[in-house]
Amino acid sequence: MRTNEAFITGVGMSEVGTKLTRHPLLLTLDAIKEALAESGLAIGQIDGVSTYPGRVPAYLGFSPVGADEVIDALGIRATWYAGGGEISSQLGAVVAAAAAVRAGLARHVICFRTVYEAAAMARPDEYPALRRDRVDGSSQWTAPFNAISAANWTAQYAMRHVKRYGLTREQLAQVALTDRANALLNPRALVREPLTLDQYMAARMISTPLCLYDCDRFTDASTVLIVSAGDALDEVKCTPVRIAAMAGTVERHSWDQPEWMACYPTGADLWKHTDYKPDDVDTVQLYDGFAFYPICWLEALGFCELGEGGRFIEGGKRIALDGELPLNTFGGQIAGGRLHGFGFAHEAVTQLRGNAGARQIKNDPRVAVCTSGGGPLATALLLARD
Amino acid sequence: MSRPLPRLDNDNRAFWTGGADGELRLHQCQDCQAFIHPPRPVCRSCLSEHVKAVAVAGTGVVDTYTVNCQKFSPTAEVPFVIARVAIDGAPGVILTTNIVDCPVDAVDIGDRVRVKFEQHGDVWLPLFVKAS
Numbered sequence: 001m002r003t004n005e006a007f008i009t010g011v012g013m014s015e016v017g018t019k020l021t022r023h024p025l026l027l028t029l030d031a032i033k034e035a036l037a038e039s040g041l042a043i044g045q046i047d048g049v050s051t052y053p054g055r056v057p058a059y060l061g062f063s064p065v066g067a068d069e070v071i072d073a074l075g076i077r078a079t080w081y082a083g084g085g086e087i088s089s090q091l092g093a094v095v096a097a098a099a100a101v102r103a104g105l106a107r108h109v110i111c112f113r114t115v116y117e118a119a120a121m122a123r124p125d126e127y128p129a130l131r132r133d134r135v136d137g138s139s140q141w142t143a144p145f146n147a148i149s150a151a152n153w154t155a156q157y158a159m160r161h162v163k164r165y166g167l168t169r170e171q172l173a174q175v176a177l178t179d180r181a182n183a184l185l186n187p188r189a190l191v192r193e194p195l196t197l198d199q200y201m202a203a204r205m206i207s208t209p210l211c212l213y214d215c216d217r218f219t220d221a222s223t224v225l226i227v228s229a230g231d232a233l234d235e236v237k238c239t240p241v242r243i244a245a246m247a248g249t250v251e252r253h254s255w256d257q258p259e260w261m262a263c264y265p266t267g268a269d270l271w272k273h274t275d276y277k278p279d280d281v282d283t284v285q286l287y288d289g290f291a292f293y294p295i296c297w298l299e300a301l302g303f304c305e306l307g308e309g310g311r312f313i314e315g316g317k318r319i320a321l322d323g324e325l326p327l328n329t330f331g332g333q334i335a336g337g338r339l340h341g342f343g344f345a346h347e348a349v350t351q352l353r354g355n356a357g358a359r360q361i362k363n364d365p366r367v368a369v370c371t372s373g374g375g376p377l378a379t380a381l382l383l384a385r386d
Numbered sequence: 387m388s389r390p391l392p393r394l395d396n397d398n399r400a401f402w403t404g405g406a407d408g409e410l411r412l413h414q415c416q417d418c419q420a421f422i423h424p425p426r427p428v429c430r431s432c433l434s435e436h437v438k439a440v441a442v443a444g445t446g447v448v449d450t451y452t453v454n455c456q457k458f459s460p461t462a463e464v465p466f467v468i469a470r471v472a473i474d475g476a477p478g479v480i481l482t483t484n485i486v487d488c489p490v491d492a493v494d495i496g497d498r499v500r501v502k503f504e505q506h507g508d509v510w511l512p513l514f515v516k517a518s
Contacts, residue, residue, distance in 0.1 A: 134393035141424060143390040144511050145484045146454070146462040153482075155452035156470055163450075163495045207468075208453040256470050256482045257423065 003230040006098035007240035008383065009108070010039030010226040011349045016188050016337040018118035020220040024064040025073060028114045031224040032074070039226050040237025041108055046076050048106030050097040050227070052113060052341070053085030058130035061120025061218075070112065080105035088248025088266070089287075089373030090341025091381060094225060095246045101229035108235075109227045113342040117218035142255060151215055151290060153255040154375060155207035158292040162209050165307035167295070169209065173200040174316040175291035175327070176213040176334055182321055183331030185359035190219055190337035214291035216333035223342035225349070241349045244367075245273035245382040253376045262378035263293070263371070267300025270369070270380045278302045281382075282365035283351055284325060285344035286374075288332040293374040301369060301380065321359060329359050341372030345381060352385040388461035391509050397425050400439030405503030405510025409441040412476050421476040444501035445517060446471040449480055453490045465490045471499055471514055487515045 012034030014027040022030075036043060055066030067083035070076070080100045087093065090113055097109040120127035135143045147153060161167040176195060183189035195213060203211040233240050247269035252258045271277065278301060286294040295309035303325065304312040313319050319327035330336040330347040337343065348368035350356050371380045392402055404411035413422040415429035416436040422428075428435055451469035467485040485493045486502065499514040 135390045136393045136395075138424075139390075140392035140398065142482045144392060144509075145468060145482055145513075146389060146459050146466065147468045147482050148390075148458045149454075149456070151456065152452055152454055152458075152468050155454075156450040156468065159452055160450040160495065205453070205455040207456060210452075254424075256480045257478070 002242065004102060005230045006101045006243045007228050007230060007233060008225050008243065008345070008349050009228040009233075009236045009238055009240050010035035010037070010041065010224070011346045012036070012038065012224040013188060013346060014222040016190050016219060016221040016339070018190070018218065018220060019122040020119050024114050024116045024220075024222070025069060027220065027222040028065050028070060028112055028224070029074070031112065031222040032110060035110070035224040035226050038238050039228075041226065041235065043074055043076065045235060046108050046110050047079045048097060048100055048109030049076060049078055049081040049083070050093045050100070050109050050111045051083040052087060052090045052093040054083035056085070060127045061117040061129070063114065064116045064120070064127065065114045070110070078106070080109070088250055088379045089377035091345055091370070091372035091379040092248050094227060094345060094381065095248055095379060097227040098243050098246060101227055104229070107229045107232040111225045111227055111342075112222060113340050114222040115338060115340050116220050117338070119220045121218060138254065149207070150375070151207045151210055154290045154292055155210045157261055157296070157375070158209050161292070161295070161307070161310065165310065167310040169201060170197070171310035171314050172209065172214065172291055172295070173197055174313045174319065175288055175294050175332070176200060178316055178319050179288065179328050179332040179335040182329050182359055183335035185321070185357075186330045186336060189331040189335055190217070191331070191335040210290055210292065213334070216289050216338040219338040221337055221339055223339045223346050225342065225345055239353050239385060241352050242384045242386055243381055244276060244384040245270050246380070247273065248379040250377055255376055258376070261296055261375050263296050263300040263374035266378040266380050267297060267302065270301065270382055274382055276367060276382060276384070280367050281325070281369055282363070283329060283348065283361055283368045284327055285329070285348045285368060285370040286327060287341060287344060287371045288328060288334055289338065291334060294327060296374055297371050321361065326361050329356065329361060344370040344372060345383070348383050352383060389506060389511065391506055394508065397427065401425055402509045404439070404441065405505065405512065408503065410444040410473070410501050410512055411439040411441055412473070412479055413437050414440045421479045423476070423479045442473055442475045446473045446499055446514070448485070448493060448495055448497040448499060450495055451485065451493050467493050469493065469514070481512065484513050485516065486513050492516070
């Protein structure tokens with residue numbers, strides 16, 4: 001075993017739903033308990049906590065629980081911790097934890113992402129969004145033009161793929177169709193209804209070329225990954241999954257100044273940190289807050305050329321559960337629930353351990369890529385069961 | 387159409403108020419001539435602090451766009467066009483904006499556009515129309 005590397009040991013997830021009434025700290029605790037049980041670790045062995053984006057008081061539904069609260073509420077004595085939004089998207093919290101355990105700053109780090117947007121929207125008195133008279137920061141460059149939603153910002157990149165590379169709606173549909181089909185086999189998935197191509201093609205547009213089924217939806221849930229040091233694996237009872245490479249390149253955190261999305265430099269960088277090649281990958285769990293992102297990630301990671309992502313997934317066979325490169329086997333965010341980045345790492349680990357039940361990929365998968373973000377911010381992890 | 391408006395400060399005031407004089411103003415480095423957007427008091431190309439807002443032609447090209455159909459804002463009538471416009475004479479600067487005064491299906495990548503300011507109190511929003 002490589003003692004100077006970082007591993008994901010326990011993974012856990014709370015109930016996944018909408019308008020949940022269970023306290024978001026307790027959802028976080030549910031996911032932590034599941035991860036601890038899987039890893040065989042006790043809370044007293046946890047000495048680090050890492051989260052994205054920390055508690056966000058102005059918009060509690062987006063992130064109601066921070067690292068401070070988890071450390072205090074669970075009696076953790078942390079020798080290292082971090083939580084914040086200025087990091088290379090959601091799984092940047094896992095990158096930070098991996099760096100910390102490799103540096104010897106902690107041995108077992110709880111990484112978590114708790115979302116409560118559906119509940120907060122249903123109970124605004126309890127979880128108020130801060131109202132401002134004026135916008136500032138990066139919002140000032142988009143909100144005055146009523147470009148308010150990430151759907152709008154993402155759709156503009158997608159439109160360029162339509163016009164420049166000939167991306168079709170039938171090709172784009174394969175992401176949502178694959179997600180929905182996989183979610184039928186995942187008891188915890190948020191949306192467990194089949195979707196047909198005809199239904200997809202008839203859907204109303206949200207922001208062209210993205211339609212209703214291309215978008216994830218507000219979800220309440222907590223997802224936990226425990227990152228452990230290579231020299232602490234003798235304390236762990238589950239099969240560790242090695243973080244074989246990580247990347248999170250950001251050139252400009254902006255939706256309009258960069259020519260391309262951050263997934264492109266990030267995907268290219270991932271392979272600089274490993275001897276593995278795209279051909280070695282058994283499954284990809286690619287961020288799909290919008291269905292367009294996996295198409296870009298497949299290009300960015302070198303599974304196909306720039307502009308070829310639509311044709312790569314055409315017909316859907318290649319990315320199906322029994323295809324050569326199964327995609328988002330838990331349903332992705334579109335059908336699995338908007339777990340906000342952490343769901344992709346959770347599923348990659350679950351598949352590599354053979355714990356995915358009815359949706360388990362055949363042929364003993366050993367290498368997976370998982371990603372978060374993709375637009376102005378992006379993180380990619382290469383996970384391996386050695 | 388009611389819109390969320392920017393809070394003015396010393397960095398962004400030239401951009402958001404240039405429309406009072408009919409000018410689209412962007413920050414430019416006076417040493418290396420690079421444009422700096424969003425506006426900041428330092429050049430991101432050469433780190434010079436010798437930067438100031440200058441007027442550009444106010445024309446550009448649609449880099450990409452989307453037709454927003456969803457009522458994300460209760461006060462905005464849908465559908466409308468959101469676009470990224472690459473600004474003539476300011477290499478690398480792209481503004482998110484709206485293309486107005488034309489049918490929503492009349493906009494395409496590569497269209498030439500020119501600025502049309504819309505005043506909201508102390509703010510002049512640079513919207514764009516198709517250049518005929």
